Amino acid sequence: MPYEVQGVIARGKGEPVTLETVHVPDPGPGEAVVNVQACGVCHTDLHYREGGINDDFPFLLGHEAAGVVEAVGPGVTDVAPGDYVILNWRAVCGQCRACLRGRPWYCFNTHNAAQKMTLADGTVLSPALGIGAFAEKTLVAAGQCTKVNPDAKAAVAGLLGCGVMAGLGAAINTGGVTRGDSVAVIGCGGVGNAAVLGAHLAGAGTVIAVDVDDRKLAWARDFGATHTVNSRETDAVEAIRELTGGHGADVVIDAVGRPETYEQAFYARDLAGTVVLVGVPTPEMRIDLPLLDVFGRGGSLKSSWYGDCLPSRDFPMLIDLYLQGRLNLDGFVSETIGLNQVEEAFDKMHRGEVLRSVVVL
Ligand SMILES: NC(=O)c1ccc[n+]([C@@H]2O[C@H](COP(=O)([O-])OP(=O)(O)OC[C@H]3O[C@@H](n4cnc5c(N)ncnc54)[C@H](O)[C@@H]3O)[C@@H](O)[C@H]2O)c1
Ligand SMILES: [Zn+2]
Ligand SMILES: [Zn+2]
Numbered sequence: 457m458p459y460e461v462q463g464v465i466a467r468g469k470g471e472p473v474t475l476e477t478v479h480v481p482d483p484g485p486g487e488a489v490v491n492v493q494a495c496g497v498c499h500t501d502l503h504y505r506e507g508g509i510n511d512d513f514p515f516l517l518g519h520e521a522a523g524v525v526e527a528v529g530p531g532v533t534d535v536a537p538g539d540y541v542i543l544n545w546r547a548v549c550g551q552c553r554a555c556l557r558g559r560p561w562y563c564f565n566t567h568n569a570a571q572k573m574t575l576a577d578g579t580v581l582s583p584a585l586g587i588g589a590f591a592e593k594t595l596v597a598a599g600q601c602t603k604v605n606p607d608a609k610a611a612v613a614g615l616l617g618c619g620v621m622a623g624l625g626a627a628i629n630t631g632g633v634t635r636g637d638s639v640a641v642i643g644c645g646g647v648g649n650a651a652v653l654g655a656h657l658a659g660a661g662t663v664i665a666v667d668v669d670d671r672k673l674a675w676a677r678d679f680g681a682t683h684t685v686n687s688r689e690t691d692a693v694e695a696i697r698e699l700t701g702g703h704g705a706d707v708v709i710d711a712v713g714r715p716e717t718y719e720q721a722f723y724a725r726d727l728a729g730t731v732v733l734v735g736v737p738t739p740e741m742r743i744d745l746p747l748l749d750v751f752g753r754g755g756s757l758k759s760s761w762y763g764d765c766l767p768s769r770d771f772p773m774l775i776d777l778y779l780q781g782r783l784n785l786d787g788f789v790s791e792t793i794g795l796n797q798v799e800e801a802f803d804k805m806h807r808g809e810v811l812r813s814v815v816v817l
Pocket of ligand 2 (some may be wrong): 555
């Protein structure tokens with residue numbers, strides 16, 4: 457029997473979100489319905505609401521979630537009802553050119569549910585990142601469910617489904633941070649502070665957190681930042697160079713995604729260093745850099761989609777580290793809220809009061 461549940465909908469650009477009845481079909485072949493237990497509020501949800509991702513309104517928001525599988529469709533063998541899972545937006549296909557070359561974390565044809573969830577009047581919903589988990593239940597491709605140790609509570613585990621994984625992975629996967637590296641992270645929201653934590657986990661010697669908000673910088677210290685820079689008061693590039701013997705950092709991670717922060721990342725990096733762009737720019741943004749500097753400074757300019765993670769490899773491993781007390785994921789949960797408080801959570805995010813508000817169902 458299909459399900460009728462409550463879900464958080466963005467109907468139009470910039471309009472406040474509404475709580476509405478969502479029709480969730482029974483899972484078809486290769487699909488699963490998941491009882492969502494918790495879902496974090498990510499800046500990407502706000503990007504959707506503001507029309508910054510695409511115009512496919514109405515959106516069913518929410519995509520950083522954990523829960524328990526309710527039902528699976530025909531042919532699903534990897535997960536079963538009752539399994540505790542984190543939802544991922546990288547259900548790898550195994551057949552695209554990236555997968556076939558043994559690089560599934562770049563998969564160019566990731567799976568989502570084939571059926572559509574709808575509003576009560578039949579209007580088709582676009583689930584954020586193919587997930588749509590600000591809802592009591594959601595329909596996904598079975599490959600979007602990654603089993604993890606159920607001892608980790610959902611409010612924490614779900615965060616690995618997007619922002620925290622993106623930040624951790626920007627440092628440890630894309631940036632390749634290793635012991636003794638110097639690392640700077642620009643923008644220390646949930647994603648940036650996860651990059652700080654990732655750099656700390658990988659053994660970076662110097663971890664410089666940069667933000668325009670002192671509250672974020674105080675949290676960055678908790679996650680392992682050795683230095684903090686308020687770039688509203690101090691020039692970020694000069695400060696990072698000063699803290700790295702005048703050279704710049706080996707890896708600079710831009711977790712804001714604006715032309716000015718990208719330019720800071722570009723010039724705050726040592727010769728032959730790495731820039732990782734993990735913040736998501738909007739379509740009108742442009743960057744203008746002297747091509748000679750791009751050449752002359754060497755190294756690599758990379759983007760990090762979802763922290764170049766492979767959910768089946770990374771989620772269980774990171775949850776195990778968390779359960780061993782080696783990964784401070786609790787620090788990201790600033791507050792737990794109800795489904796009807798997502799709009800307020802966007803305001804709090806905007807005012808910089810939280811790393812993550814997490815909807816708990
Ligand atoms: N690449 C991916 O796979 C991926 C995944 C999730 C989120 N994201 C993106 O990462 C970005 C950050 O997400 P979040 O959830 O951490 O957002 P957030 O709003 O919680 O954090 C953004 C932080 O940047 C700071 N900031 C803003 N302007 C700045 C500036 N000019 N200089 C320094 N700091 C500045 C803010 O004070 C805030 O602390 C967003 O663009 C989001 O869409 C990317
Ligand atoms: Zn693929
Ligand atoms: Zn996200």
